[in-house]
Amino acid sequence: MLSQMNPRGALNIRSSAVEHCRLPGLAIALTLDHYKRPQGFEEQEPDEEAEGENERSDLVSFVSGLLLGNDVNVRSWFAQYVRGAQKKKESSSHLHALREELTMELLNVIPPTNGVLPPHHVVQASCLLKLYCALRGIAGIKLSEEEMRLLVQLITSRPPPSPAGVRFLSLGLCMLIACPSLISNSEEDKMMVQWIRWFLGEISSFESTGGGEANFGELLLLLAIHFHGNQTNQIIDLVCSTLGMKIAVRTSALGRIKTIFTQEIFAEHVVTAHAVQVPVTPNLNAGIAGYLPVHCAHQLLKSRAFTKHKVPIKDWIYRQVCNSSTPLHPVLPSLIQVYVSSIVLPPTKGDQKVITNEPITEQEILDVFRHSELMQHSSGCPEQPARDGASPNQAELAVSNTTAQLLMLYYILLFEDCRLTNMKSLIAANRCARHSVSLQHVQNRQIQPYSGQLLLQLPIKYLIQQAQKQQQLYAGLFAPLLKLLVTHYPHLCQVQDWMTEEGDMAYLDARLSATSLHCTVAKLGEHLADIQSQPWRAILLLEQLGMRPPSHLLPFTECIVGSMLTLLDHEVPRQALNLIQRIWVKLNSVIPLKLGVMTVNGLRLKPRDRLQPILPYTQNDIVVDPLIVLRCDQRVFRCPPILEVILQLLTSFLAASRAHLSKHIQANPLSEKPGQISGDGEREELKHALIAAQESATAQILLEICLTTQEDQHVAGLLSSLQEVRCLVCSHLHQCFIADPYLAKLVHFQGYPSELLFVTVAGIPSMHICLDFIPELLSQPQLEKQIFAVQLVSHLCLQFALPKSLSISRLAVSVLSSLLSFLSSGMQPSVYIPLMPAMVRICQAFPVLCDDIISFLIQLGQMALAHVTINGSDLPISVDELWLRDLDTDTIRKLSEHNRLFHEVHKAYREIVQACVYR
Numbered sequence: 001m002l003s004q005m006n007p008r009g010a011l012n013i014r015s016s017a018v019e020h021c022r023l024p025g026l027a028i029a030l031t032l033d034h035y036k037r038p039q040g041f042e043e044q045e046p047d048e049e050a051e052g053e054n055e056r057s058d059l060v061s062f063v064s065g066l067l068l069g070n071d072v073n074v075r076s077w078f079a080q081y082v083r084g085a086q087k088k089k090e091s092s093s094h095l096h097a098l099r100e101e102l103t104m105e106l107l108n109v110i111p112p113t114n115g116v117l118p119p120h121h122v123v124q125a126s127c128l129l130k131l132y133c134a135l136r137g138i139a140g141i142k143l144s145e146e147e148m149r150l151l152v153q154l155i156t157s158r159p160p161p162s163p164a165g166v167r168f169l170s171l172g173l174c175m176l177i178a179c180p181s182l183i184s185n186s187e188e189d190k191m192m193v194q195w196i197r198w199f200l201g202e203i204s205s206f207e208s209t210g211g212g213e214a215n216f217g218e219l220l221l222l223l224a225i226h227f228h229g230n231q232t233n234q235i236i237d238l239v240c241s242t243l244g245m246k247i248a249v250r251t252s253a254l255g256r257i258k259t260i261f262t263q264e265i266f267a268e269h270v271v272t273a274h275a276v277q278v279p280v281t282p283n284l285n286a287g288i289a290g291y292l293p294v295h296c297a298h299q300l301l302k303s304r305a306f307t308k309h310k311v312p313i314k315d316w317i318y319r320q321v322c323n324s325s326t327p328l329h330p331v332l333p334s335l336i337q338v339y340v341s342s343i344v345l346p347p348t349k350g351d352q353k354v355i356t357n358e359p360i361t362e363q364e365i366l367d368v369f370r371h372s373e374l375m376q377h378s379s380g381c382p383e384q385p386a387r388d389g390a391s392p393n394q395a396e397l398a399v400s401n402t403t404a405q406l407l408m409l410y411y412i413l414l415f416e417d418c419r420l421t422n423m424k425s426l427i428a429a430n431r432c433a434r435h436s437v438s439l440q441h442v443q444n445r446q447i448q449p450y451s452g453q454l455l456l457q458l459p460i461k462y463l464i465q466q467a468q469k470q471q472q473l474y475a476g477l478f479a480p481l482l483k484l485l486v487t488h489y490p491h492l493c494q495v496q497d498w499m500t501e502e503g504d505m506a507y508l509d510a511r512l513s514a515t516s517l518h519c520t521v522a523k524l525g526e527h528l529a530d531i532q533s534q535p536w537r538a539i540l541l542l543e544q545l546g547m548r549p550p551s552h553l554l555p556f557t558e559c560i561v562g563s564m565l566t567l568l569d570h571e572v573p574r575q576a577l578n579l580i581q582r583i584w585v586k587l588n589s590v591i592p593l594k595l596g597v598m599t600v601n602g603l604r605l606k607p608r609d610r611l612q613p614i615l616p617y618t619q620n621d622i623v624v625d626p627l628i629v630l631r632c633d634q635r636v637f638r639c640p641p642i643l644e645v646i647l648q649l650l651t652s653f654l655a656a657s658r659a660h661l662s663k664h665i666q667a668n669p670l671s672e673k674p675g676q677i678s679g680d681g682e683r684e685e686l687k688h689a690l691i692a693a694q695e696s697a698t699a700q701i702l703l704e705i706c707l708t709t710q711e712d713q714h715v716a717g718l719l720s721s722l723q724e725v726r727c728l729v730c731s732h733l734h735q736c737f738i739a740d741p742y743l744a745k746l747v748h749f750q751g752y753p754s755e756l757l758f759v760t761v762a763g764i765p766s767m768h769i770c771l772d773f774i775p776e777l778l779s780q781p782q783l784e785k786q787i788f789a790v791q792l793v794s795h796l797c798l799q800f801a802l803p804k805s806l807s808i809s810r811l812a813v814s815v816l817s818s819l820l821s822f823l824s825s826g827m828q829p830s831v832y833i834p835l836m837p838a839m840v841r842i843c844q845a846f847p848v849l850c851d852d853i854i855s856f857l858i859q860l861g862q863m864a865l866a867h868v869t870i871n872g873s874d875l876p877i878s879v880d881e882l883w884l885r886d887l888d889t890d891t892i893r894k895l896s897e898h899n900r901l902f903h904e905v906h907k908a909y910r911e912i913v914q915a916c917v918y919r
Helices: 007-020 024-034 046-068 072-088 094-109 119-137 145-155 163-178 186-201 203-208 216-228 232-243 251-265 268-275 293-302 314-322 331-344 362-368 373-379 392-396 402-421 423-433 439-444 452-457 460-469 478-488 495-510 521-529 535-546 550-562 574-588 592-603 619-624 626-630 634-638 640-667 680-704 721-739 741-750 754-763 765-772 774-778 783-799 803-822 828-845 847-870 879-884 889-894 897-917
Strands: none
Touching: 007 024, 024 046, 024 072, 024 094, 046 072, 046 094, 046 119, 072 094, 094 119, 094 145, 119 145, 119 163, 145 163, 145 186, 163 186, 163 203, 163 216, 163 232, 163 251, 186 203, 186 216, 186 251, 203 216, 216 232, 216 251, 216 268, 216 293, 232 251, 268 293, 293 314, 293 331, 314 331, 314 362, 314 402, 331 402, 362 402, 362 452, 402 423, 402 460, 402 478, 402 640, 452 592, 452 619, 460 478, 460 592, 478 640, 495 640, 521 535, 521 550, 535 574, 550 574, 550 592, 574 592, 574 640, 592 619, 592 640, 619 626, 619 640, 626 640, 626 680, 634 640, 634 721, 640 680, 640 721, 680 721, 680 741, 721 741, 721 754, 721 765, 741 765, 741 783, 754 783, 765 774, 765 783, 765 803, 774 783, 774 803, 783 803, 783 828, 803 828, 803 847, 828 847, 828 897, 847 897
């Protein structure tokens, strides 16, 4: 009554009712009263008729907003009202009036007998379909026979080709699936089939007017694929996503629609044949919403429909990968995964003769990288034009991009991972297939890996770095790609390399200058050859090269690597060596595989017979035997910048060797033959033993180069090349010991020169882990290992004065005391003379052990003096003179072994007293 007295306040009252979720009947009554059609509507002027049309459409918008809005409370409130009001079945209720008004809306929109929907009614018809879907699915309204008949007539009408028409067809088809009770008789069933067949013939015209967005054909094809796969949950999700609402659909009521899709209209072979004919989406990226051909291909690959009906899908996937861009579409990684599975894995059920999909050829993979500057320099050959008679894929690929290259790299790595992981099942399947098919057919089904030469040409590390820098553009691809790379190519994912490269790039970018000298490969080679006489020319060019991006340095790779051997002379300035090492690091960020092989061959030790031909090492040679890296010119071990390069290569090739052995075991599973290894466990043990032998050998070689040579003795000063080399080696060994503590145990059980103990203990921070296995080393039967253990303990005590060190030192003294009872007098000098300085160091670290050590020294000295007395030999000097002064080297050499032992015992005693008692 109040609203009739003041019509302008009706909308305010309605808004207040909706806001507080009260009086839903009043809100409907106000809406109907405000937008009620006037009498004599047919006689209105055209402008008034349009205005009335807008008012009635606003009625639909208001009710749709209640059910489809973002406010959950309003939606629940109105849906509860509809459920309760329809149970009353009162003709005078507000809900009944609303349904009558909506029925009139349907009558106004439904086209005449020809079934063609006018263009100006398409949007209003779509709104009505969404509203009735919401009333049926959210509010649970029970549609009357009249409403269902009118809805079927509206759905099966034929809109004009336009974006709004595409939207209307999508909503109509999804409403038939969401509300299958609309089709209640055979006549309506026939109307629906004729309608679907009509728009199947008109798909091309609708797609041409779709505005570049996802079209109706992909939705229809995707629904057919799901129906064939009996994937009802995916069908419901697809329908709800298209309608824009979450509604409950009874799967048991979809039987008739499924029959229409799978038998009368879309047979499975028709779906697969049509899917490969659908054009790929140009510049496919995550910004293109809706349902696309890539969704259809993904579902068909999951159901193995292409292989079942022998429809080739390789070319279509290849074209779609090449037509991808950023941000990456989320379906593309999944598409590659199911495609690789369909290539490698045979069908689990059905006929064994079912073929698998064809893999992408190596030439097609190279074509993706054909226009890449990195690819051209990495392969060492200029860009080649497309050959006559090339495949359609090669002709269509005009411009490659980083997205396509990353996807292709992901395909290669995933293919290798899937092949190795399922090698046992593949061999078993081939063995079973021999009983039913010819040998030739079995051989054709063997999955061949991609060649190592292909991977050498691809800029793998550069692509990974690009994906890492732009992870937001490659969401869903970077993580699995990095996982595969770490598994199969760990030498390209060394954390230290990445950190060094990033820091070097930041430093060089800060110095980047707009002006630079003109530098060519020939000019650089000329100046590097003349670097000893005129070093400033080469240094200027190297500084300019160091400020260039890595991709611009590729033409200078051979020149840089080829000059390393000539730069090992002492006359070469250190600045030039540092610049060479920095440029090498930048090159290593783009072509690490090829650069590593070139560097090893460039620095290798030349044979004495110059007439003997030198065969260059290959990537496989170095991976199988990583020690080749250390078979280089000896001058490298006194050139710290070049030694850094060698250590970086050594780490990479050791990681590559480990991965190679793991892949070898996976690619060659055990077969049931007599005389072979019993099981995989023993093969793993042999692999770990070989890896440990390689790594311990490298550690021993690196420790050996830390020894002082005759040339090093003539170098004055503390900042010598030897000191810097020792720092580099200790840093490298520290990383190795942290990565594998067992390696530290193996190296120390093997032993190394005792004069290097002060270098390793002071230079390797992780040497404290040796305290864990020193008791085991002391218990070894070899006297050499026991001597080495005591010497190691003495150095560790000074570096790590811990309670654990004290207990182990006490154990070492106890072991030495026990040996006095077992060793013969002839063996005592060779055992105890090297250990006297160790006793002094232990006392310096732990004075609490002085009493035990002095007691041991007195007992040892008495035994040595007794042996001298028994043998009738006298000391050449008195004991007092021995106590007061040190003997020179010549005098010590003249002493017998037991006299020397007696001298060393007294010398150790004096040093202990001076260091521990008098301090």
